[in-house]
Amino acid sequence: MVSDPLLPPARTPGQRWDFAAVRAEFDLPIGFAPDALAEAEDAVARELDGDRVDATDIPVVTIDPPGARDLDQAMCVERLSRGYRVRYAIADLGAFVTPSGALDREATARGQTLYLPDGTVPLHPPVLSEQAASLLPGEIRPAVLWTIDTDDDGHPVDVDVRRAVVRSACRFDYQGVVDDLARGEMHPSLAALPEFGTLRRRLAAQRGAIELQLPEQEVTSDGNGGWRLALRLRTDIDAFNAEISLLTGMCAAELMLEAGVGILRTVVEAGEDALGWLRQSACALGIDWPGGTGIADVLSGLDPDQPESLAFYADSTRLLRGAGYTTFDGELPGASSHAGIGGPYTHVTAPIRRLVDRYATEVCLAVCAGREVPEWIRARLAELPSVMGTSDALAAKVERACLDQVESWVLADRVGETFDAVVLRGGGEQAEVLISDPPVLARCDGTDLAEGQRVTVRLTAVDTTARTVTLEPVP
Structure with a gap:
């Protein structure tokens, strides 16, 4: 999934691409x-x-x-x-x-x-x-x-x-x-x-x-x-x-x-409820989890290039909360x-x-x-x-804000375009998707997106000041 990096759009005179904000x-x-x-x-x-x-x-x-x-x-x-x-x-x-x-x-x-x-x-x-x-x-x-x-x-x-x-x-x-x-x-x-x-x-x-x-x-x-x-x-x-x-x-x-x-x-250590939920996620994604096999062995056997693996990794982060x-x-x-x-x-x-x-x-x-x-x-x-x-907590917020800022910059002049993506988290009014090129992690409107699904999304709006991008699924 590694892609050629995408440069931000050309700057207008006096416009700054720094992180002062x-x-x-x-x-x-x-x-x-x-x-x-x-x-x-x-x-x-x-x-x-x-x-x-x-x-x-x-x-x-x-x-x-x-x-x-x-x-x-x-x-x-x-x-x-x-x-x-x-x-x-x-x-x-x-x-x-x-x-x-x-x-x-x-x-x-x-x-x-x-x-x-x-x-x-x-x-x-x-x-x-x-x-x-x-x-x-x-x-x-x-x-x-x-x-x-x-x-x-x-x-x-x-x-x-x-x-x-x-x-x-x-x-x-x-x-x-x-x-x-x-x-x-x-x-x-x-x-x-x-x-x-x-x-x-x-x-x-x-x-x-x-x-x-x-x-x-x-x-x-x-x-x-x-x-x-x-x-x-x-x-x-x-x-x-x-x-x-x-x-x-x-x-x-x-x-x-x-x-x-x-x-x-x-x-x-995660409780049985979290592990039970994760087993259901593995089943939904088509990931084999034999009885008696620990989660560490399941994770180590996955191919990180596959969309189902990426979605399962994202789901597994809940085991490391707290x-x-x-x-x-x-x-x-x-x-x-x-x-x-x-x-x-x-x-x-x-x-x-x-x-x-x-x-x-x-x-x-x-x-x-x-x-x-x-x-x-x-x-x-x-x-x-x-x-x-x-x-x-501050370090995590600063890192995410910087990534959101760059994502909005590189997509600022591409409103209306469509992109290939993988659904990392779904099942709600909004899904979390990873666009492959440029590599952008963002929310996408839509209730019918399943985790691990390959989808096409359309960029409908970008706000570089608020550091937001708005996506919708393409049928």
Whole structure:
């Protein structure tokens, strides 16, 4: 379903194709307060503490989207004589952020980096997020180094985490690694990643992890002040890279649970009513779901190019509702699992971009070193679920508003035209459809549209100010 991206219509003189209206609507911050900037500059000038392992000889490498400069993670995956060794270097924001300082207060107010097509609203000032804290290639950087040894099947058998200094050997983007894999020319630090990632994906299915292979709408610049809209399908390299992060987050969660203090990312397992409804959906879509087969196995066996699969993925998102953060200190939480992952999990791999990762990382460092968890961490754990919940909700709204804006721009001069689409959700007065070219996700009037159905829709109206498009089915 990947199509050639469509450019927006030609601009009239003085017309702007930026996202200022989105930034204003959500009152997104511009820049940082002077005291936070000054604190960031002072932190960059400070010498690193001496209690760090010199890991600059480990050839870790990064995989990120093209043009990204806030590089949180660098990895090296090795095949051992028995099992595997994963070295995962994570940017160490604890080296720069003073607890309760001006920078910490501003990061707490933001919660996470927001990504808009015309630029980010960063969690930390760029002097940190894109320079001193970022794991840029060839640069010596403070990091939190995870070393995870596994058995031949990919189960972790030994976990170590400590502060270090690292130097990324190389920077890759996802498509570049996909191309290297196709040519059989993987970097030595990534040569074992496909094999190990495949093992971890197999274990994920055994755990009952819910993997939804819905394509992502992607907005990129056309290089001339406009925007392109395309679908990005998830590649094997995306999945393998994600498995390294998931493995680390699961190991971190186990450390916290053993110590009786920490913060987890949790999703309550869906009840029988939700699964029963989903079975009815599978039946209606013609998807085979044998008795005794778990939902993870059903999802992993679907072809993401088929319209029925896309509709079933969309329906399966209801199994992941109710995501939140669970903190504990002393008494273990009653619900500690993430239904989408199939076990306990926490965020520790993106501290440049997400506030909670810095806190969870400090807990793991203390636990692994046999030290008491810092009191400033314990004192603020309880407020993190609210901070991150508010931030997550804002990030989702901003992302959707930007996509709606671009969709209205690319369709602005095509009113009256017809388009091929797939119905993702139906059964009501309005259906949710995915147009294939350009890749637009929108509501469509009509009560007779069935999920998974291929349809033709007509564009009847566009409002670029309200960021809306109006579709109707063509008989």
